[in-house]
Amino acid sequence: MFSAWLVCILTLAMCTAFFIASFSLQTMLVADPAGPALYPRILIVIIGVALAVVLLRLVKFTDYRREFVKIKAFMMLGESASHQDASLARRVAFAMLLSVLYPLVMLKIGFLLSTAVFAFVLMQMFEQKLWVSISLSIGLGVGLHYFFANLLNVRVIPGQWFDLMRMLGP
């Protein structure tokens, strides 16, 4: 239910933003009667109608007490904080947070190190042995970097603060 609510609310916000933004779009071609705004507005109306149906169902069928208990458990409050579902949900949330931080860290310390750190923290989240985490994460970072930078000749994102590959030379 939480995911359904989240998707509905964010979709509503997105549709509102797009609808308002559609008024700044102008028809550039006389021969294009629809213009760039008509199609998105039609979509927004269709999504809006479907959203109304889903939201009505959610309002009617959501067990608010159960959802509140789940949220409390997720935030490590209440008796069910140690429940397996809440613990797994926290793990997923942590992995999502790490994923969002990954590109931010990559901009600062470069692709290789940030990838190794990302993989290391994920493996530690699974309570992997330290030496296994270190060796696998370094292997993954170095392997991917070598494959993309050397074999595919792709421009790997360098770090602004610190870049290991630049330090090691060409």
Added chain:
Amino acid sequence: MELVVQAADILFSPLNFILLVVAVFSGIVIGAIPGLTSAVAIGLLIPFTFSFDAYRAFIMLLGIYCGSMYGGSIPAILMNLPGTPTSAVTAIEGYPLTRKGRAGEAIGTSVFCGSIGGLISCVALILLAVQLARIALRFGGPEYFSLCLFAVVVVFVLTSESIAKGAIGAGLGLLFGTIGIDVVTPYPRFTFGVNEIMIGVPLVPATIGLFCVAEGFRMIESPGRIATTSGAMSGIASAARGIPRLWPTIVRSSIIGTFVGILPGTGATVGSYMAYSAAKVRAKASDTFGKGEIKGVAASETANNAVTGGALIPMLTLGVPGDINTLLLIGALFVHGLVPGPALFTEHLLLIYVIFGTMVLSNLLILPLGLTLTRFVARIANVEKKYLVPVVLVIAIAGPAISYGHIYYFWVAIFFGLVGYFCEKGGFPPLAIAMSLLLGPILEYNLRSSMMLPDFSAWIFVQRPISLLFLLLTLAVIVYAVRREIGKHQARRSGAPQEGTE
């Protein structure tokens, strides 16, 4: 004829052939690992094929596609744990057979039937694709608009229990497709002042995010080792003796699988379920459906693999993917500067023949690889998720993004990973989002270009026969969806368990 010879030269060149064997074997292994699907494997592999030529890239991707369809049956039969969602139906009859000591017979039947089903669908692919491409040459704006509308509606109706949630999923994908440069007049639209967004939502990172990154998050929710079985697996090859008795089941399931594969957005899960249901309906008194019936394994595995050829037909000829895997393969086409559709058959016919040949060879290779290496695959498929999850997440985020050399693509993969995860949990179909993201710009372009025709009137969409056909099919699907919804509502009111999302 010359092109056929050239295609054979490419396929049987030592490196390409070895790559194909490795790809089919890898597909079998990946399909056998619960939690990994062919879509994840193809999505993760696409970035690694950027530097290959298109022929080699498709040899590898299609090898994995075909191999993984068989691979999912191994844990389904041995451990009652489908390696892929498409093998869930196989487990119903396969696992009871294992418990009766007939694991080898079940696995062997799965190998033979999967290979035969795949080969039959390849015949359909080769015969129908070229003909359909010729018909598609007559498509104009109204036809493409109606076709894309039909594909989007079919996907969201068939992949979601709720028509409203399916419409939201499809609508979201279509709306995301409007971001960037307008399809008709090259001006920015919905960029909100962010320069990077002007290029729009890139398809490859977005679809890999929707399926692979989201799958990585889902795998975190179910970590741990899967219990193995030490059941005997003898008699795999001797299952061939039972195949002649299964011919009616095999032929029927191949036709069902191929047809389901052609329908956009349905996929092998629907195909194997429909084939299994058809076999069950025709059960004789002596059959033991539900308690270990070899016909059930034959039906589901034949249809499973038959979907592969069918799904390629609309993908190659019309640019409309038949399932998640072909949607990702369209991304691979774009990466190599190719556009699916009838032009592929006129300008890149050699690639088409290589694709046909790869599909035939892959389905043939399933036979020797499946018969000889299944025991080995069953052991290595027992990998713990704590090793798998970090690798899948890192490659799923970094793989499709790094080749573009800009941080924006990482954000796209992560954003759509989050979208895919929460949408799946909330009951909104990610496949509808992905399909709409792909087809949305085509839909809008063809709608607006049709409206720009001289003396345009809305009747143009119904006056042209092919467009009218697709619109009528769309209407039929919508009517089916509404009736299904009404049926569910009535069942709810009469006290049946209500629909839950989580």
